[in-house]
Amino acid sequence: MTVPALLIAAPGSGQGKSMITAALARLHRNAGRRVRVFKHGPDYLDPMVQERASGTPVYQLHPWMTGEAECRWRLAEAAREADLILVEGSMGLFDGDPSSADLAALAGLPVAVVIDARAMAETFGALVGGLARHRDDVRVIGAIANRVGSPGHARMLAGSLPEGVEWLGAVPRDEALHVPDRHLGLVQAGEVADLDARLDAASAVLAEAGLGRLPPPVALHGEAPPAPPRRLHGQRIAVARDAAFAFAYRANLELLEAMGAEVVPFSPLRDATLPPCDALWLPGGYPELYAATLAANDGMRAAIGEHHAAGRPTLAECGGLMYCAESLVDGEGVEHPMLGLLAGRAEMAGRLTGIGLQSLSRPEGELRGHTFHHSRLETALEPTEQTVRRSGSPAEGVYRVGSLTATYFHAYFPSAPEVVAGLLSR
The missing domain is CATH 3.40.50.880 (Class I glutamine amidotransferase (GATase) domain)
Structure with a gap:
């Protein structure tokens, strides 16, 4: 099956990719599209927010923990019904074994990198270029500048991008893109009383930034796993x-x-x-x-x-x-x-x-x-x-x-x- 799909990554943790992913999911959902979101790696808290944002179930994808075959199968199953698939990466794009980049290479997913651009100018382009060139089997197709200070700052960042990487947009600093956290990560979705209002506001911020376009279509294929043994029947x-x-x-x-x-x-x-x-x-x-x-x-x-x-x-x-x-x-x-x-x-x-x-x-x-x-x-x-x-x-x-x-x-x-x-x- 072929469907627009994108893995959203970053050079490291704390860049804002979780809320950018959630806001994108809500933006396309509000536009009438069926959005499926996945999370790379072990994580309980981010998927709670992504489920609220997309209105659809969120599963983990991790080539070691869940297995390569299951990664392919879940993406292919989602492609049967979805108008858009988003995968939230973990840590930095190349961090961990297997990394978010390994998942992108396994499934053929294009990558957009989210970078906190506060106090950054030309280095933004150098950082994007380094990520894009690091591995030949990983396609970094675009960059999103997060927490941008002004339109002039955005123009400076956009002008620094290397050839072949698309400028996807500049997201300004906005309280709508912030969800409180604690020692294990984001607070649980059910504990944020105004989460839906925040997600709608965040999606409006991304729409204003021009981030409402669909990513390129990707062909996703995978075999369904065998049925598990009925060892717990009747329990x-x-x-x-x-x-x-x-x-x-x-x-x-x-x-x-x-x-x-x-x-x-x-x-x-x-x-x-x-x-x-x-x-x-x-x-x-x-x-x-x-x-x-x-x-x-x-x-x-x-x-x-x-x-x-x-x-x-x-x-x-x-x-x-x-x-x-x-x-x-x-x-x-x-x-x-x-x-x-x-x-x-x-x-x-x-x-x-x-x-x-x-x-x-x-x-x-x-x-x-x-x-x-x-x-x-x-x-x-x-x-x-x-x-x-x-x-x-x-x-x-x-x-x-x-x-x-x-x-x-x-x-x-x-x-x-x-x-x-x-x-x-x-």
Whole structure:
């Protein structure tokens, strides 16, 4: 299938590509086009904003974590229905292994680079030229100058571009293109009360800057993956889904359903008890921001304790692990009682304590994913397994306490469905 498509990248983080991507998606959506947005690499927060901007589901694309075949397939599936495909890159264009550039080369996606042009003149063109020439298999077709100070500044930047790279437009400094952030990235989309108004305003800024043109069409091809085994047929899996536990890939939830499970969302913040279920998944999120509320919900704490005592499986990832500890020390140094399923306490560290792509190998397969956290677990328990970095060095511990599996590792379930079935089955 052929459809206009573009990967939006930058020379590094902090250039504004997330909101430029979101504003472009909203601009074309408001023009009546069906827009599909994807995110390169592991990320939970940016896709929340991109889903609100586009009004369509957002999936991760990462040649290692999700696999090359899945990258091609998801893009080809989107091309069947979309009028435009946008892919938000991660970090700098050539940063990471695999990088955003590797995805662009794999799928044949043209690239537009977003550059924060504050306090920059001729160097803008030199930077664009360097990015455009760095790899022969990556096509940088255009540049967007972000946070531009004036029309004169924009003309200066446009005049600096090397031959063969199109000037796509200058985006002025505007509060509409700002979304607050915190220690793990952007705040969650549901926490920004006026997000839709901001996105509409941001799209108007881009329209004024002349960024409403469609990118060139791209032919996208990919084979659908085989159906996963129905290893979870008939099981009800309760999944924590609220402001404290929102870090769940859409693809993970869809895989559970494709394997035959009934996925039942619940809220550890608001609900008094668990829904009837055979297994429980506590994904990551921000339990440290809601620790007092979680601690005060005695009914839910008791219900999860009973679930565990009955030997029913629980998978706890990152924020879920923190919730399972005996206590959690929040960013203000206040200690709150938690579930007590995992001996020890989780404590906010005030800095990044774990980051990077990792995998968990079991006889059933290699479960791939990543880690990214600002807390640490203080425990005398020895992990029963460990994830490994791509270099092969040990990384995050995996703790087994009865039917509980707890780890800081965020897994991408479709990478190894059989491993996931083993974690969530009796």
